[in-house]
Each structure stands twice: as C-alpha cells, then as structure tokens.
Amino acid sequence: MRTPLIAGNWKMNCSVEEALRLLDEMLPRLSAIQGVEKVVCPPFVALAPLARALEGADVKLGAQNCYFEPKGAFTGEISPAMLAPLCQYVILGHSERRAIFGEDDALVSRKVRAALAHGLSVILCVGENLAEHQAGRTADVVINQLQASLEDVLGLDRVVIAYEPVWAIGTGQPATGHQANHVAATLRSVLRGLYGPETAERTRILYGGSVIAANASEFVDQPEIDGALVGGASLKPDEFVGIVNKAAVRLAPQ
Ligand code: PEP
16 A cells, blocks of 8 residues: 655745744644655755754655756755755756756756655656647657656656646646546556556556645545655645645545
C-alpha cells in the first residue's frame, strides 16, 4: 500500500518570520495525524530556520526548485548539494517554472537526476494547459512530459509524480476526481512501461490544482491518487490540516 503524501507548496510567499509562524500554527495538529507523509515547501530563505524548527518532528521539508550543477558560477541558483542537508524533498518541473521561467523537459530531467544523486526525493510535476485540455490532448501532453522528464532517470525509489493540470492551478476550478484518477492511471501505465509493474505500483502519484479541505476527499479517495500537492490552501493552517486529515481518513478501517 502506498503511503499518502500531502505536500504544501508555499511558493513565493512568507518572510522567514511568517514561515516560522505558519509552521508553528500547523505543527502540533499535523504531528498528531498518523499514516500520512506531510511535507511543507517554503521559499529557500526559510529552509534553514524551518529545518531547525522541524528537528525530530514528523513533518518533512521540501524546496520548490533547484539547479542541476553542484556548485559554480550560476548566479541566483541553488544546488541540490546545498539543499540536501536542509530538506528531504524538492519540487521539480512545476508549471510555473515551465511557463514563467522557460524550463523544458530536458532541463527538468537533468534536475531530477541531480537531485536524486544528492539524496533528495523529488516531486515531479506534469500537467496540460487549458488549450491542450480543451483540444483533448491531455494524455499526449502528460505522457510526453513524464517520459522526457524521466529521461536517463534509472529508478523511482525517491520520485513522486504530481499531476497538476495548469488550468486548475490557483483558479478555484479543480479537475474532477474522475478526470484526475484517469490521468493518474495513464501516468502509472507509462511508469509500468518504463520501470516495470512493481515500481509503477509503488510510485505515488499526487493530484494538484485548487485542492482545499472541502474537495480533498474527491481526490485522495481515488484508487490511483496517493495524495495532493497543495498551493494556496497550504498557506491556511485549517485548510492544510483539513486536507491531511482527509488523506488520513482514507486509511481508516471502514
Ligand atoms: C500548485 O501550484 O502546485 C497548486 C496546486 O496550487 P493551488 O493549490 O493553489 O491550485
């Protein structure tokens, strides 16, 4: 059975002080929820203070991006070697990185390989935009993104896939559970072809895009979906804790 994972992407929000306060408001309640892996991904500057605040806690820390080189003349970039002592996860291939900063699959795959080589776990995002969705090209787009972003990635032990339809991110218009489950099944069949059935069954696939506490069950209850990547609602303690609770309820004996 795959352990559900709920990750909060705080994006470019929160000063260090605000990030510490936000964590403080959620930590006791998050810690009390068993059986769900919980990850928060603050801006880079908050990683070190949050790592200290999370020592010994059952909540993991993630970065929102990294570069693929270990060090050198890459002004403004952060390497996986720098992140590895501070956090466990890194989000890669987020649609905002792809759309605003021009990241393509080739770059994403280099980042994935570098992050894994430095011991980080990766949340690899794929998802179609509105025009692609409306043209019925969702499967084509996500299959291509997944295959290309995993180019030369030898194993998936520390890789989580996040299906994030771009049209659902930050819009308040989530996919339906059925749609998301269908795409997750498609992604899992790609993983089966690339890495074999056991790896595909073990690999977690998240849904992301306007998940809130009130709709979280629709996603986490789907058989192919193993949790959520949460943007806006992860900045609201009651919402984020509520989403994690919904993932925990899925595990409770019926
Ligand atoms: C995201 O940016 O990864 C995301 C899912 O955002 P939101 O939950 O705000 O749609």
